[in-house]
Amino acid sequence: MNNNYNKNNQNKRKRNFENQRTSKSKIKDKEEKSYEDQVEGRNSVLELLESGKDINKIFVTKGEKHGSINKIIAIAKERKIIVVEKDKRQMEEMAGTVNYQGVIAIVPPFEYCEIEDILEEAKNKNEEPFVLILDGIEDPHNLGSIIRTAETAGVHGIIIPKRRAASVNSTVNKVSAGAVEHMKIARVTNISDSIERLKKEGLWICGTDINTDKYYYNQDLTGPLAIVIGNEGSGMSEKVRKNCDFLVKIPMKGKITSLNASVSTGIVVYEAVKQRIKQG
Numbered sequence: 001m002n003n004n005y006n007k008n009n010q011n012k013r014k015r016n017f018e019n020q021r022t023s024k025s026k027i028k029d030k031e032e033k034s035y036e037d038q039v040e041g042r043n044s045v046l047e048l049l050e051s052g053k054d055i056n057k058i059f060v061t062k063g064e065k066h067g068s069i070n071k072i073i074a075i076a077k078e079r080k081i082i083v084v085e086k087d088k089r090q091m092e093e094m095a096g097t098v099n100y101q102g103v104i105a106i107v108p109p110f111e112y113c114e115i116e117d118i119l120e121e122a123k124n125k126n127e128e129p130f131v132l133i134l135d136g137i138e139d140p141h142n143l144g145s146i147i148r149t150a151e152t153a154g155v156h157g158i159i160i161p162k163r164r165a166a167s168v169n170s171t172v173n174k175v176s177a178g179a180v181e182h183m184k185i186a187r188v189t190n191i192s193d194s195i196e197r198l199k200k201e202g203l204w205i206c207g208t209d210i211n212t213d214k215y216y217y218n219q220d221l222t223g224p225l226a227i228v229i230g231n232e233g234s235g236m237s238e239k240v241r242k243n244c245d246f247l248v249k250i251p252m253k254g255k256i257t258s259l260n261a262s263v264s265t266g267i268v269v270y271e272a273v274k275q276r277i278k279q280g
Helices: 002-035 042-051 068-078 088-094 115-124 140-153 170-175 191-200 238-243 261-279
Strands: 037-040 057-061 083-086 103-107 130-135 157-161 185-188 204-208 225-230 246-248
Touching: 037 042, 037 170, 042 068, 042 103, 042 170, 057 068, 057 088, 068 083, 083 088, 115 157, 115 185, 115 191, 130 140, 130 191, 130 261, 140 157, 140 170, 140 261, 157 191, 185 191, 191 204, 191 225, 191 238, 204 238, 204 261, 225 261
Parallel strands: 057 083, 130 157, 130 225, 157 185, 204 225, 204 246
Antiparallel strands: 037 103, 057 103
């Protein structure tokens, strides 16, 4: 009887110890994840390497030493970054996407900037500020595509909200094809307050809304400008809508009356680019 009692107590203590160890391990994992992120895909990792930003470690799939992987390994060695080979199964467990292309870079979390930094970027380039404001873009694929478009169009920076919106992660980085590394992104508590701040700095605020009369190509989009792109489903919030100086829409001729957020961004942003080129 005593032997059974002692045995049960030992088992209980063992289980408690294992549970505590598991809990501590989970907490440690969470802490590590909160201080690290990853960038996946050959183009994205190359862009990251060439940008000179910090990289903690690069993982490559065993046997994947051909094409651009060789270039990645060479630059990593030049920069004294640790390169670790892992088998395919281990890499697939690490990857956030199916198409990670045999390479994953572990990096510090994305470094967001302040609105002042975006305005300073325009000033340093001797250009009038050209800003994108995303009012609740939730799909990381959309966010990545928008960042890529913005970077190619010469947008000085993007403003996103902290809550109920996609943030910069490995998916966003990969979809942006590395453009994230060259784009200033401010993450703010309140979009309406940020709009007021930009207005004080002399920017005009252009909202995109299907329920308006003016088409985007009939609106003057030159000068200091911020373009607001609304949520994929509900568009801009009413408060943000009211804070815009003017609203524009894209003509819809088909039966579907809305476009993907990243496509809408490309259309309006490149109209602004075209007008600025003509003006220059």
